[in-house]
Amino acid sequence: MxxxxxxxxxxxxxxxLAAGVVFALPNVFGEDPAVQISxxxxxxxxxxxxxxxAGALEAGGVPAHSVALEDGRLLARFGDxxxxxxxxxxxxxxxxxxxxxxLNLAPAMPRWLAATGLLPMYLGLDLRxxxxxxxxxxxxxxxxxxEERYTGDVRTLLREARVxxxxxxxxxxxxxxxxxxxxxxxxxxxxxxxxxxxxxTVTEEDxxxxxxxxxxxxxxxxxxxxxxxxxxxxxTTLRNRVNELxxxxxxxxxxxxxxxxxxxxxxxxxxxxxxxxxxxxxLEFRMVDEEHSxxxxxxxxxxxxxxxxxxxxxxxxxxxxxxxxxxxxxxxxASGIDQQTGSPAVFITLDGKGARxxxxxxxxxxxxxxxxxxxxxxxxxxxxxxxxxxxxxxxxEVINIAVIRDRLGKRFQITGLDNxxxxxxxxxxxxxxALAAPIEIIEERTVGPSLGQDNxxxxxxxxxxxxxxxxxxxxxxxxxxxxxxxxxxxxNLVLIVAVLSMLQATLTLPGIAGIVLTVGMAxxxxxxIFERIREELRNRNTPQASIQSGYQKAFSxxxxxxxxxxxxxxxxxxxxxxxxxxxxITLSIGIVTSMFTAIMGTRAVVGLVYGGRRVTALSI
Numbered sequence: 001m002x003x004x005x006x007x008x009x010x011x012x013x014x015x016x017l018a019a020g021v022v023f024a025l026p027n028v029f030g031e032d033p034a035v036q037i038s039x040x041x042x043x044x045x046x047x048x049x050x051x052x053x054a055g056a057l058e059a060g061g062v063p064a065h066s067v068a069l070e071d072g073r074l075l076a077r078f079g080d081x082x083x084x085x086x087x088x089x090x091x092x093x094x095x096x097x098x099x100x101x102x103l104n105l106a107p108a109m110p111r112w113l114a115a116t117g118l119l120p121m122y123l124g125l126d127l128r129x130x131x132x133x134x135x136x137x138x139x140x141x142x143x144x145x146x147e148e149r150y151t152g153d154v155r156t157l158l159r160e161a162r163v164x165x166x167x168x169x170x171x172x173x174x175x176x177x178x179x180x181x182x183x184x185x186x187x188x189x190x191x192x193x194x195x196x197x198x199x200x201t202v203t204e205e206d207x208x209x210x211x212x213x214x215x216x217x218x219x220x221x222x223x224x225x226x227x228x229x230x231x232x233x234x235x236t237t238l239r240n241r242v243n244e245l246x247x248x249x250x251x252x253x254x255x256x257x258x259x260x261x262x263x264x265x266x267x268x269x270x271x272x273x274x275x276x277x278x279x280x281x282x283l284e285f286r287m288v289d290e291e292h293s294x295x296x297x298x299x300x301x302x303x304x305x306x307x308x309x310x311x312x313x314x315x316x317x318x319x320x321x322x323x324x325x326x327x328x329x330x331x332x333x334a335s336g337i338d339q340q341t342g343s344p345a346v347f348i349t350l351d352g353k354g355a356r357x358x359x360x361x362x363x364x365x366x367x368x369x370x371x372x373x374x375x376x377x378x379x380x381x382x383x384x385x386x387x388x389x390x391x392x393x394x395x396x397e398v399i400n401i402a403v404i405r406d407r408l409g410k411r412f413q414i415t416g417l418d419n420x421x422x423x424x425x426x427x428x429x430x431x432x433x434a435l436a437a438p439i440e441i442i443e444e445r446t447v448g449p450s451l452g453q454d455n456x457x458x459x460x461x462x463x464x465x466x467x468x469x470x471x472x473x474x475x476x477x478x479x480x481x482x483x484x485x486x487x488x489x490x491x492n493l494v495l496i497v498a499v500l501s502m503l504q505a506t507l508t509l510p511g512i513a514g515i516v517l518t519v520g521m522a523x524x525x526x527x528x529i530f531e532r533i534r535e536e537l538r539n540r541n542t543p544q545a546s547i548q549s550g551y552q553k554a555f556s557x558x559x560x561x562x563x564x565x566x567x568x569x570x571x572x573x574x575x576x577x578x579x580x581x582x583x584x585i586t587l588s589i590g591i592v593t594s595m596f597t598a599i600m601g602t603r604a605v606v607g608l609v610y611g612g613r614r615v616t617a618l619s620i
């Protein structure tokens with residue numbers, strides 16, 4: 001039958017539209033201002049805490065819509081942002097250390113919809129409000145640190161090879177400089193360094209007399225790897241620290257070769273965010289005191305030379321005060337599997353100085369237990385007499401206890417872990433305990449929640465105005481066919497929101513601009529089709545033949561236009577950053593969905609209206 005779609009195509013279109021409505025539905029209900037409470041390591045979040053929070057809010061005269069456990073965190077929901085801010089100050093003062101009290105916006109979906117696991121699309125910093133930092137990693141310092149680590153390694157190599165040298169040090173201009181006593185010693189040193197350290201480029205320098213020198217410099221590949229490692233480790237460290245803020249959907253990503261973008265939606269306290277991101281964290285390796293009683297130490301009888309610590313689960317452990325090693329000597333840590341036992345393990349790499357110290361200090365301690373202590377300096381903010389009072393505190397907790405199986409040196413492993421997840425977490429802590437290279441905040445801005453709401457309102461207004469203008473024009477100019485195009489346009493908007501929600505993509509203000517542009521582009525395909533149908537009618541073709549020919553002949557033009565735009569969007573996504581990526585994402589999604597709705601969707605509706613019957617005129 002002419003201009004009739006087969007049943008399977010109708011079912012496909014109906015299934016896609018139904019799925020689109022379901023995935024887009026969570027966005028209809030909006031979000032509630034909420035205070036999110038999560039525990040630091042070892043602190044449990046349970047129903048007892050929920051009751052305590054509800055009681056504190058009631059006693060403080062701060063009404064809450066609900067206080068409930070959701071996904072391992074405690075959420076207290078409120079009616080407005082002013083009440084939300086009061087609740088945050090009250091709960092920070094009431095709960096004290098051990099809990100992270102952060103602002104959040106929680107989806108306001110009904111329970112039956114929340115039970116499906118569907119979520120609304122995320123809102124970016126410019127729509128939700130929050131803090132934006134652009135940080136630059138000091139790459140020359142990262143390379144200088146790498147060169148400094150080789151200084152001790154080169155000294156050790158020459159000493160063990162009995163090559164006489166005057167000095168080994170880092171040149172302020174870059175690289176290392178080795179001064180030797182004879183030309184023979186210089187040649188021997190060059191051969192050994194070239195063989196043992198393939199990352200170093202060795203150049204001979206002869207100043208005459210008895211001044212024989214070697215200049216050592218990291219080769220291009222090593223410099224590139226050092227810079228990449230510094231950037232990646234700093235991103236990991238910052239992400240680990242941002243978790244302390246309890247921020248929902250933070251954005252921490254690299255920008256270019258030396259910069260890191262940190263966006264914290266919902267965070268308004270810039271000073272607190274700086275404190276967290278700039279916090280220092282270190283590691284210490286200490287031997288376990290197995291000769292004295294932990295119970296006596298808990299009772300106050302701590303033996304001289306020892307100190308009482310606690311593990312993450314609160315269990316006390318007695319450690320010697322004498323330090324075995326600090327985390328400053330760790331240059332790499334990776335999780336893996338012990339080849340002998342098949343159990344999870346963390347593989348540690350130390351610098352030259354740390355390797356010598358660790359080897360010397362563990363050679364007579366085989367079979368004894370050693371603990372890894374994680375030390376972090378934190379800043380707590382309390383509201384006192386209307387002012388923010390910041391107090392610093394130090395957290396010291398034992399994150400691992402393992403038995404020394406062999407004399408430890410430059411590379412060793414930590415075993416005794418429960419599972420691979422714990423091994424990955426420990427490797428992360430060891431790597432992210434400190435920044436690999438200094439970072440500097442070169443750009444900082446705060447977007448208030450009211451400005452974010454203004455952006456949402458203006459963006460929504462622009463979409464509605466553009467949508468209504470297009471609807472009016474299409475209905476006026478193309479009559480009944482214009483109404484069909486309007487249905488496709490509405491379906492296209494629903495599908496864009498559904499795909500953003502399904503992918504859990506972040507909607508930004510440029511993303512809204514992409515949606516507005518897509519509204520115009522989506523109807524453009526129908527304009528091409530309808531004008532082609534009009535042309536066929538002017539050529540005195542029958543209505544049914546004109547519809548058939550209009551869709552067929554316009555398809556190649558529509559495909560070319562959309563593919564070229566899609567290529568541009570992919571390029572924008574690949575080379576752009578932040579806001580440009582948001583624009584490219586919504587534009588790409590809109591192009592694909594508009595092709596579906598403007599061609600398949602309208603063809604199906606036109607087929608239902610005109611297909612399979614005699615038609616003498618078209619309302620176009």
